[in-house]
Each structure stands twice: as structure tokens, then as C-alpha cells.
Amino acid sequence: MKQNEFYGRYHNQIFFTWNQSLDELQQILKSMTSEYHHLNFDIHFGKKLNYLDLY
Numbered sequence: 001m002k003q004n005e006f007y008g009r010y011h012n013q014i015f016f017t018w019n020q021s022l023d024e025l026q027q028i029l030k031s032m033t034s035e036y037h038h039l040n041f042d043i044h045f046g047k048k049l050n051y052l053d054l055y
Helices: 020-034
Strands: 006-011 013-016
Touching: none
Parallel strands: none
Antiparallel strands: 006 013
């Protein structure tokens, strides 16, 4: 994990920050959804955080 990045996980919810380009992130997310097609991914981009129903 790079400096100024954060990762959190609780049961089936994951949260992380990303400091690289949006194109790189979208490529990683695309490969995750194709590799793990049996899992549902709900992906949000923005400056506000909704994690474990907290804001």
C-alpha cells in the first residue's frame, strides 16, 4: 500500500482510497468484475463516504 492510501474491510464491505489515475483504477475494477463474476460489486466514486451506513 502506498503512502496516503487507506484500506478498510468489515464482513462483506470493502473501502479503499486510490492515489493513481482513474484509468488505472477502472482497469483494475474491470478485471476484478470479470474474474469474480459471481460476486456483486457496487462501486462509487466521490468525495463523500458511505461505509457501513455511516456518512
